Amino acid sequence: xxxxxxxxxxxxxxxQPTAPVAMSVPRPFYWSVRRELWENRSIYLAPLAVAAxxxxxxxxxxxxxxxxxxxxxxxxxxxxxxxxxxxxxxIAMLLVATGILVGIFYCLDALHGERRDRxxxxxxxxxxxxxxxxxxxxxxxxxxLPVIVFVTTVVLQFILLLMSxxxxxxxxxxxxxxxxxxxxFQMELVLLYSLIVLALWHAPIYAWLLLVxxxxxxxxxxxxVLPLVAIVVFERIAFHTxxxxxxxxxxxxxxxxxxxAFHLPGNAPVDPHFIPLSLLxxxxxxxxxxxxxxxxxxxxxxxxxVRLRRYREPI
Amino acid sequence: MTVIEARGLRKAFxxxxxxxxxxxxxxxxxxxxxxxxxxxxxxxTLNAILGLTQYQGExxxxxxxxxxxxxxxxxxxCFIADVAVLPRWMRVTQALDYVAGVHPRFDRAKAQGFLxxxxxxxGSRVRELSKGMVTQLHLALVMAIDARLLVLDEPTLGLxxxxxxxxxxxxLNDYFDRSRTILVTTHQVEEIQHVLTDLMFxxxxxxxxxxxxxxxxxxxxxxxxxPEQLTTARALxxxxxxxxxxxxxxxxxxxxxxxxxxxGEVRTPSIADVFVAVMGNMIGxxxxxxxxxxx
Numbered sequence: 334x335x336x337x338x339x340x341x342x343x344x345x346x347x348x349q350p351t352a353p354v355a356m357s358v359p360r361p362f363y364w365s366v367r368r369e370l371w372e373n374r375s376i377y378l379a380p381l382a383v384a385a386x387x388x389x390x391x392x393x394x395x396x397x398x399x400x401x402x403x404x405x406x407x408x409x410x411x412x413x414x415x416x417x418x419x420x421x422x423x424i425a426m427l428l429v430a431t432g433i434l435v436g437i438f439y440c441l442d443a444l445h446g447e448r449r450d451r452x453x454x455x456x457x458x459x460x461x462x463x464x465x466x467x468x469x470x471x472x473x474x475x476x477x478l479p480v481i482v483f484v485t486t487v488v489l490q491f492i493l494l495l496m497s498x499x500x501x502x503x504x505x506x507x508x509x510x511x512x513x514x515x516x517x518f519q520m521e522l523v524l525l526y527s528l529i530v531l532a533l534w535h536a537p538i539y540a541w542l543l544l545v546x547x548x549x550x551x552x553x554x555x556x557x558v559l560p561l562v563a564i565v566v567f568e569r570i571a572f573h574t575x576x577x578x579x580x581x582x583x584x585x586x587x588x589x590x591x592x593x594a595f596h597l598p599g600n601a602p603v604d605p606h607f608i609p610l611s612l613l614x615x616x617x618x619x620x621x622x623x624x625x626x627x628x629x630x631x632x633x634x635x636x637x638x639v640r641l642r643r644y645r646e647p648i
Numbered sequence: 649m650t651v652i653e654a655r656g657l658r659k660a661f662x663x664x665x666x667x668x669x670x671x672x673x674x675x676x677x678x679x680x681x682x683x684x685x686x687x688x689x690x691x692x693t694l695n696a697i698l699g700l701t702q703y704q705g706e707x708x709x710x711x712x713x714x715x716x717x718x719x720x721x722x723x724x725x726c727f728i729a730d731v732a733v734l735p736r737w738m739r740v741t742q743a744l745d746y747v748a749g750v751h752p753r754f755d756r757a758k759a760q761g762f763l764x765x766x767x768x769x770x771g772s773r774v775r776e777l778s779k780g781m782v783t784q785l786h787l788a789l790v791m792a793i794d795a796r797l798l799v800l801d802e803p804t805l806g807l808x809x810x811x812x813x814x815x816x817x818x819x820l821n822d823y824f825d826r827s828r829t830i831l832v833t834t835h836q837v838e839e840i841q842h843v844l845t846d847l848m849f850x851x852x853x854x855x856x857x858x859x860x861x862x863x864x865x866x867x868x869x870x871x872x873x874x875p876e877q878l879t880t881a882r883a884l885x886x887x888x889x890x891x892x893x894x895x896x897x898x899x900x901x902x903x904x905x906x907x908x909x910x911x912g913e914v915r916t917p918s919i920a921d922v923f924v925a926v927m928g929n930m931i932g933x934x935x936x937x938x939x940x941x942x943x
Contacts, residue, residue, distance in 0.1 A: 364749030371742050372735065452735035455786075457700060458727045461750050462719035643718075646700065647733075 361461045365469035366477070372446075373439055376473060380485045383431045387424055391493050394420075398497050399504040406510045413514040415604040421490045421517065422606035425524050428489070429531070432482035436474030440539050441554055443470040444547030444642060451647040463642040467543065471635055474539040479528040487521055516607060523608050526592070530618060534588035537627045540634035547641045550648050583623065592618040649676045651797050651829045652697060656705035659692050666692040667703070668853030674846070676796070677826040681840055682833045683923060684850035690833045693850070694801050697831070698727055710796060723752060726790045727799035734786055736775035740768060747789050759792035762822070780811035787815060791823045798823075800832040804839070812836065816843050837919045847919065849926055857926060869900050869908055870917035877911040884908070888925030899925050 370376055405416045444467070447453040456466065494517065498508045542557050549556040565578040589595075594612045595603050603612060618624065652674040659667040667689040674680050684690050695701040697709055699718030707714060712721050734743065740763070748756045763770070766784045774782055783803065790798065804812040820843060824830060834840060847864055849857035859867065873881040873896045882889075884907065886898035899917055900908060908914045 359750050359752045361750040364746055367749070368742075368746055371739075372737050447735075450735060451729075451733045454700075454729040454733040455735065457718065458698070458722060458729075459747065459750050460719050460722040460752070465719075643715075644702070646695075 359460070361465045362469055365461060365465055366472060369443075369469060369473055370477075373442075373473075375435055376439065376478060377481050379435045380428055380431050380481055383427060384485050384489045387427060387489060388492065391420070392496065395496055395500045398500050399506045402497075402501060402506055402510055405514070410514070413510065414516050415607045417511060417515045418520060418607035420493065421515070421520060424489055424493065425486045425520070428482050428486045429524075429528065432478045432528075433531070433535075436478050436539060437542060439473055439478075440470075440542035441546050441557060443473075443543055444638065444645075445549065445553050448645055448648045453645060453647060463639045467547075467635055467639045467642060471540065471543060475532050475536060479532050483525055483528055486524060490517060490520075516609075519610055520607065522610060523613065526613055526615070530588050530592040533624060534584075534592075534627060536631040537634065538584065540631040540638070544634045544638045544641070547638045547645060584627065587623060588618070591621045591624070650674070650708075651676050651678075652707075652709050652831070654693075654697075654705065654707045657693065657696060657707055658704040659689075659696060659701065665853050667696070669705070670850070670853070670855055672848065672855060672858070674829060674831065676829055678845045679824065679830040679832070679843055680846040680848060681837070681844040681919070682831065682848050682850060683837055683919065684833075685927060688850045689853040690850055691801055692853075694727075694799055694831070694833065698725065698799060724796045725799065726793050726795040726797070727801065728783075728786050728790060728803045729801050734774045734782055736773070738774050740770045740772055740774075740785060743774075743785065743789060744770075747793075751793060753794040754789075755792045755794065759788050762788035762791055762818070780807050783807060783811065783815065787818065791818070796828060798828065798830045800830065800834075802834055803832065804834065804836060812839055816840065819843075837923060841919050844919075849923060851927060857922075864919075864922075865916050867902055868917050868922050869903065869905060869914050870921065871898050871900065871908050871912040871914050872896075873898055873912040881908075881911040884911075888921070888928065890921075 402417075405413050408416060447456060494511075494515070497511060501508050501511060542553075545557040546553045561577075561581060565575070565581065568574055568577050592614060593608055594614050595605075597603055597612070603609075650673060652672060654670055654672045657667055657670040657672075658665070670689070670693060682690055682693065692701065696703040696707060697714060699709075699714030699716075699721055702715055709721060710724050714721055738746075744756055744759055747754050747759075760770075763785070766781065766788070768777060768781050768785055774785070777785065787803075804815050807815070816839060819830070832840060832844075844861055846860050847857065848855055871881060871886075872892075875895070878896055881896075881898050884900060884903050887901050888899040890897050898912075899921060905914060
């Protein structure tokens with residue numbers, strides 16, 4: 334897997350230049366990620382399946398597009414963008430939710446499945462460290478899935494735009510309103526920003542799920558969720574407080590108030606279907622202690638998962 | 649050069665002691681059979697050697713501590729575990745790609761050469777292969793790795809006799825050379841008798857026999873005794889006696905061949921017969937007789 338097969342800087346004079354390179358430089362991390370994608374095809378099949386369903390539904394709903402665009406054209410120009418953005422925003426939300434769901438179930442099985450089917454003995458018979466293995470699994474929800482969700486959403490939104498344009502042209506309404514008012518490029522930037530925010534903010538959740546999947550012998554979902562519920566209930570009964578519950582709530586949804594400003598100047602509320610770029614607050618997000626604390630906790634969970642995998646045997 | 653060196657290797661699971669002070673030393677170029685009944689501590693010993701389990705005592709494999717340096721060690725060590733552990737979802741080509749991608753000493757062309765001699769199709773998934781074919785695939789992967797130590801833990805379990813024979817034949821003909829070392833555990837002892845260079849019996853976590861095969865052949869002799877010589881033969885203190893078709897077969901340890909030739913037909917016993925004798929003798933009082941009968 335050399336990127337430049339011709340570049341052999343120090344080939345000995347007597348060797349045959351055409352001989353195939355039997356021993357290549359090992360790339361355990363790259364191949365471990367490939368391995369995850371081979372085993373867990375849902376990582377890309379689930380977003381594609383959702384995309385296919387959305388495409389089919391949109392194709393049918395296209396009949397109504399000329400009428401709704403005509404209605405939008407009559408609105409105040411400031412409202413037009415938000416109204417036109419609706420179907421595109423729904424697609425993005427649906428695919429982001431799919432990505433999160435796939436990520437959760439992937440993590441719950443990642444270090445459990447290899448013990449269940451005994452293949453951990455095969456993986457451990459190869460010169461791949463536990464650190465590489467755990468990181469190759471952590472990168473799936475943190476990088477790979479967001480990238481897949483982003484690309485799928487952009488392609489799907491573009492197809493929808495083309496289909497809508499075709500219908501509008503055919504019906505004689507024209508594409509001017511749609512193409513001038515639909516803020517698609519801005520939406521893609523907001524989507525990319527949101528995916529990065531979500532991955533960083535939820536990193537400790539995924540790391541926790543990976544840790545539990547490496548630890549539990551069965552019922553990984555229950556082990557991941559029930560202890561947290563138990564703590565919340567216990568705190569409530571024993572001390573009549575809900576600090577832990579608030580902490581959990583903060584970890585799941587706390588990113589929104591830090592990464593976005595939901596009020597325009599003059600305190601007008603924003604339609605969440607279309608958040609203008611001016612309302613993204615990356616500075617505020619990056620300076621939130623909760624983000625860095627969360628990432629530190631994620632690192633601790635991953636380190637624990639690496640350590641745990643050394644001791645793990647088939648179950 | 650010493651490939652494996654263990655001193656006082658010990659491993660306990662709670663109160664159960666699986667490996668109880670094992671000392672062993674395996675030199676380069678040997679094929680060592682580690683033979684023992686179920687639960688004798690074979691797999692635990694192998695797991696310690698492979699860095700899969702923590703242990704007490706001293707253990708060095710190719711100069712490394714397996715528990716601390718497993719991933720480094722696996723560049724030079726290969727193993728096939730007790731049952732097929734290849735992931736069932738994996739395709740044959742993916743297995744080749746993956747091992748080629750992560751292992752610096754894997755020769756993909758060689759593995760494909762081995763696979764070409766089998767009925768395995770490169771597009772198949774592991775779950776579609778028969779048990780024998782999965783073992784063939786695993787063996788093809790392992791044999792294409794230029795490793796210094798190969799560990800086989802019941803590699804032929806559940807395979808029919810054709811696959812078993814083929815397994816050891818390819819191992820000897822296509823893989824083994826004097827610079828490699830093989831450590832194998834199996835219950836099918838007869839099939840590996842001609843393969844081994846060294847033999848170890850393990851019982852209740854302890855090594856009860858440790859000898860080379862040459863030593864084995866001179867140390868143990870089996871005599872099919874002439875009925876009229878039975879009393880004389882028994883006076884030479886056989887370690888085991890059994891009846892086959894009405895004839896008594898006596899097993900002797902360290903008794904002069906000339907002396908035995910006088911009482912019947914002398915031959916080299918099978919590992920299985922010595923195993924039964926050694927293990928059986930210890931049933932009554934294992935710890936005492938383990939020292940007395942064998943050591």
